[in-house]
Amino acid sequence: MDYTKFQKISKMTLGEEKADLVIKNGKVLDVFTNEIHKADIAVCDGIIAGIGTYYEGKTEIDVNGHYVLPGFIDAHLHLESTMVTPNELVSMAASAGTTTFIVDPHEAANVSGASGIDYILDQTEASPANVYVMMPSCVPATSFDDNGCDFTAAKMKPYLKNERILGLGEVMNDPGVVYGDKKLHEKLELFAGRPIDGHAPFLPGSELSAYALAGITTDHECTTYEYAMEEVRRGIHVHIREGSAAHNLEAIVKGIVKNNTPTSEFSFCTDDKHIEDILRDGHISYNIKKSIKLGLNPIDAIKMATINTARCYGLKHLGALSPGYQADMVIVDRLDKFKVLSVYHKGKLIDSSSKPQIKPCPDELKETVHLAPVSEEAFVLPIKNKQAHIIELDSSQITTRHVIKAIGNTDNYQPVNGLNKVAAVERHKGTGKIGVGICSHYGIKNGAVASSVSHDSHNIIVVGDNDRDMAIAVNEIIKAQGGYTVVSKGKVFDTLPLPVMGLMSDAGYEEVNKKLKRMIKKAHNMGVLDDVEPFITLSFMALPVIPEIRIIPRGLMNTSKFELIKQ
Amino acid sequence: MDYTKFQKISKMTLGEEKADLVIKNGKVLDVFTNEIHKADIAVCDGIIAGIGTYYEGKTEIDVNGHYVLPGFIDAHLHLESTMVTPNELVSMAASAGTTTFIVDPHEAANVSGASGIDYILDQTEASPANVYVMMPSCVPATSFDDNGCDFTAAKMKPYLKNERILGLGEVMNDPGVVYGDKKLHEKLELFAGRPIDGHAPFLPGSELSAYALAGITTDHECTTYEYAMEEVRRGIHVHIREGSAAHNLEAIVKGIVKNNTPTSEFSFCTDDKHIEDILRDGHISYNIKKSIKLGLNPIDAIKMATINTARCYGLKHLGALSPGYQADMVIVDRLDKFKVLSVYHKGKLIDSSSKPQIKPCPDELKETVHLAPVSEEAFVLPIKNKQAHIIELDSSQITTRHVIKAIGNTDNYQPVNGLNKVAAVERHKGTGKIGVGICSHYGIKNGAVASSVSHDSHNIIVVGDNDRDMAIAVNEIIKAQGGYTVVSKGKVFDTLPLPVMGLMSDAGYEEVNKKLKRMIKKAHNMGVLDDVEPFITLSFMALPVIPEIRIIPRGLMNTSKFELIKQ
DSSP states (O other): OHHHHHHHHHHHTTSSSSSEEEEEEEEEETTTTEEEEEEEEEEEEEEEEEEEEEEOEEEEEEOOOOOOOOOOEEEEEEGGGGGSSSHHHHHHHHTTHHHHHEEOOHHHHHHHHHHHHHHHHTTTTSSEEEEEEEEEEOSSSSOOOOSSSOOOOHHGGTTTOOOEEEEEEEEEOOOOOOHHHHHHHHHHTTTTTTTTEOOOOOOHHHHHHHHHTOOOOOEEEOOOOHHHHHHHHHHOOEEEHHHHHHHHHHHHHHHHHHOOOOOEEEEEEEEEEEHHHHHHSHHHHHHHHHHTTTTOEEEEHHHTTTTTHHHTTTTSSSSSSSSBBBBOEESSSSSSOOOEEEEETTTEOOOOOOOOOOOOOGGGOHHHOOOOOGGGGOOOOBBSSSSEEEEEEOOTOOOOEEEEOOOOBBBSSOTTTOOOOEHHHOSSSSSOOEEEEEESSOOOOEEEEEEEEEEETTTTEESSSSSHHHHHHHHHHHHHSSSSEEETTTEEEEEETTTBTTTTTTOOOHHHHHHHHHHHHHHHTTOOOTTTTTTHHTTTTTTTTSSSOOOOTTTTETTTTEOOOOO | OHHHHHHHHHHHTTOOOEEEEEEEEEEEEEETTTTTEEEEEEEETTEEEESSOOOOOEEEEEEETOEEOOOOEEEEESSSGGSSSHHHHHHHHHHHTTTEEEOOOOHHHHHHHHHHHHHHHHHHHSSEEEEEOOOOSSSSSSSSOSSOOOOOOHHHGTTTTTTTTEEEEEEOOOHHTTTTHHHHHHHHHTTTTOOOEEEOOOOOHHHHHHHHHHHHOOOOOOOOOHHHHHHHTTOOOEEEEBSSBBHHHHHHHHHHHHHHHHOEEEEEEEEEEHHHHHHHHSSSSHHHHHHHHHOOHHHHHHHTTTHHHHTTOOOSSSSSTTTTTTTTTTEESOOOSSSSSEEEETTTEEOOTTOOOOOOOOGGGGOOOOOOOOOGGGGGGOOOOSSEEEEETTTTSOOOEEEEEEOOBSSOOOOTTOOOEEEEEOOSHHHEEEEEEEEESOOOOOOEEEEEETTTTEEEEEEEHHHHHHHHHHHHHHHHHHHEEEEETEEEEEEEOOBBTTTBOOOOOHHHHHHHHHHHHHHHHHHHHHOOOHHHHHHTTTTTTSSSEEEEEEEEEEEETTEEOOO
C-alpha cells in the first residue's frame, strides 16, 4: 500500500481517528476461519481499516445484527449479451450484490477489435463495481468466420500492463490448445502464469490433461459433476454456471453435496444473464441461494462467490472482509434464504438510480455495419442436385439437425410448408459474401426477421419466407447501423436499434424491453413457433462451433464435420 | 508454457509417445479434491505430463501401491544457522521429503549484504530442490546495530526481476510497520502485491490490523492457537513452526483439531532446524506426522505442507500432482505414521550422496572479520557508581534479566563468584567499537569462549573470566576469519573455523559436528553450566530486540527500554 495512504488509513485502524464509515452491529462473515463475528467494520478511502467493537465513524450505519458478507464475484460473463449498455447491466447486478465482474468482451472484439474492448473498459470505469476484463482469445472464433477483427497476440500486448486486464478469456478452440495451434499458443504464452479461462464442454481424459498442461486455469462449461471433477483433478478451477440460458448448477452442486467434495476449487458465474432474470431472481446471489437450497453449507456457498474466485484470479484485495481489503460488502438478513438489504462498493452504498459519469461511445463504434443495401436477388437459392440441406431447429437447445430432403431442381427456391429461407450477410468489410440456406421449425410467414447480433462474428442474420421481405429487413438493419427488425408484407413493422457495434442499445433497459416484447409478439403472430424466441434463436444460426449445420456468409456449413456444404 | 516444450510434453500427455518416466501403481494424493487415485504418473522434462492408468515410460518405477504425495515445502527457514553450507542442509532435508525451501538469508545479508544473498542463491542453484529467497527486510535489525550492510529498498530493486526472489522476508520491525517508518515502508511498497513475511510474536488487535493493512501476508511467530487465529482473521497466513529451537506446533494444531478450524490458511515451517534433528526426525515430514498424531486429518496436514504453501507464495507449478506441475514427489508407505521411501525433484530421484556442481565461494565472503588484533586492555571495565548492571542468563529461554548489584568502584572489574565478563566487538568496518559488560549464569573459569555468530549483526561476541583470555579468543576469531573458539589458561584449546561470512563452515557436517561436540565438552569442563549450550547462548547475547539487557559494540543496552545504559 502507498505510504501516504497507509499513514491515513492506519490512524483509523489504530483508533486514533474516526473512520469515514463504520458499519455497526453486523454479523461479519470471516471467510478465512468460517467464523461469524459480531463486530463493526471501519472503512476509510474505500478500504477496510479494521474490524472490531471499538471503532467510531464520521458516518455510522447500524445494520441491526444483519449479516455482512464480502461483495459477490461473477467469475465469467459477457456484458454485450443483454443489449443494454455495460454500465446499466453492471449497476443492476451490483444492486443484487455482485460487486465484481470478470468479463470477456468476446462479442465486442469480434466486431470492433481493440476499440470494442476499450469501450467495455471505458463504459464500466465509473460503474459501482469492479469490472475486470479477460482478453478475448478466439477472435475470430474459427477459420471459417468473417468477423471484424483478427485479434492476434501482438494486438493483445499493449493490454498486458493494464491492471484491469487479468488474463486470457475463454479459449474455445480446444483442438488448437490440445494439438498445439501455433497462433493460439502465442496467446497462451503471452498470458503464461496468469488466469486463462477455458471453454471445454467435453474433452476426454488425456486431452483434458493436455488442455491443463497448456495453462488453462478455469472452465465454466461443465454440465455434470463428474466432468467438473475431471477438471478439478487436473487443477482447473470450475465456475458453476447459472444464467439465463445455461443451468448447470443443480447437477454440479448436488454432486458436491452428495460426495462432500471440498469446494475451494469452485466458483460461480452467470455467463449470460438477462436483466429481467436479474430483477426477478438476483444475480450471483441466486447461485448462492440455489446451492444452499440444494444442501450446500451456506459459508461454503458464499466462499464460492467471494474468496475462491478472488484467489482464482489473483485479486488479493477482494473476496474477504479484513484490514486492507476493499470495502465491498453485501448486507443480508440471514445466511440461507437471504434477501440482499444493501450493497457497498468501495465503502459507498450502491444506489441503483444514480447515473455515473460515463464517456460517450465513440462514433466509430456506432458505424459498424459496412455494406451497401442489398436487393432481393441476393437471396436467390438455386437447387441443383434435387436435394435440399435443411437446418432443423430445436427450440430446447442451440444444436441443430442436418436434414437432407429430396426436392425438385429450381433457379430459386421458394419456401413452402412452414420452411423458411435463412441468410448470413457479411457486414464488417463489405465483402459482399452472403450465404443462403433453408431452415425448418422457425415458422415465419409473409415476412422476415433480421438481426445484427449473430454469434460469434455478428454478421447480419435474416430469416423469412420471401426474398423481398428479407432484403427489406437487411436494409433496415444497415440503415439502423445494427439492431433487430421485423418486416411484414413489405413493410418494416418495428426496429430495435442496437447502434453500439450492432450489439447494444444506448436506450435504457425499460425502453429496450418494451419494444422487444412488442416485436416478439408480432413475430409470433406472423407464425414463428410459440417455443421459439425469434431473435435469440436467430443469433445462434451462424455459429460454426455448434453441431450440426449452420449458415455463414461463406455458405451452408456442416459444423459437425467442420466443412462447407456444396449445395 | 513455452510452445516447443508444450509440443514435446503434450505428446506424452496424449499417450502418443512414451514418457521419460512413469511412476507406476501409486496411490496418488489429489490435493484439489482430497481424493486418493490409484494411478500412474507420467513425467517429461521434470514436469508431470499426465496422471492415468494408460501411460508407458522409457523408465518405469513401480511404487507397489505406496502413496505418492507432492513434495513438501518449508515455508520459512534460514540456511545459515546450521553452520554447514547451504547445499548440504538443503540436500539433507530434501532427502527427507522437503523439495521446496523458502529461505530468508537474513544473517548473510547482515554480514555481506547483496553478496551474501547472491551466495545463498548461487550455492543452492544446483541443489536437488527448489530454493526461493525472501529479501531480508531488516538489515540492520535496529538503529543500534553495527552490522556489515544497510540493505535499503534501493539495493533490493535489482532483485525484483529474479524469479527466485518471491517477496520480502521476515519484517521484524513491528513498530516500524504499524507506525509507518518511512524507510521500512519503502521496502513494503517495493514488494506490494507480493508475499511479505511478518514476524509478530505478539501484537494487540488494532496493531495487528495495521500490520495486515501494511501488506504483511504471513507470520511464523505464533505460539498459541488463539493468537494464530487473530492473525488468520486478518488475512495473515500462519506458518506453524516446529524446528530445533521453537516448538509451536502442538499448541496450534491442538486448537485447530479441537475447533475444527479450516486449514487452508496454515502452512508449516522449521525456521531453524539442525542437521542432527533432521537426521533423527525428518524435516517438514516431522511437522506433518506430529500434526496427524495430534488428530489432524492426514490430507489436511499434507496440504499444509504442499498446496497451501505453494498458493500462499504464488508458486503455481508446485504443491500438487497434476498435469503441468513440477514433478516433485514424495513416496511414503502410509498416510499417517509414514516413512519417506523416496523423493523426486523435477522427476529425478534424490540421491543424498550425490554432489552437485556448486560455484566456489567468492574470496570476499571469506574475509569478513575486519579488525586489527585487540589487546587485553580492550576489555577493561571500570565501575564508577558503586553498582554493576548484570546480564542474568536464563538457560530455558533467550530472554535475559537485568540485575543491578551494589559493588565497589574499581578501574577494571575482575569477575568473581561465577560471574563473567562479556564483550561485543565490532568486526565489519574496523570501527574499534567494543562494548563490555558482566553476565551471570554462564560460568566459565580460567578462560574464554568467542564466536563470530551473534545475532543479528554477527559481531564478535566473547565471554570469559579474565581479559587476557578474552583477547586471545577474539584474536583467534580474527585469525580464523570467523568461527567458534575456546581459550583455556592463555592457550587456544580448539577453534571451529566458520570462514563463510563468519557464519558457515566449508567442511562437511560430520567434521563440524565432531569438533563442536569436543569444544562444547571442554567449555562445560571449564565451568560453563550444564544447561547452557555455550555457543548458542553466546549467539543471542548481542541481540537488541529481546528483553531485558544485552551487550552490543556500543555498550550495555537496556533492550526493554531500547536505550543504552550509562555505566
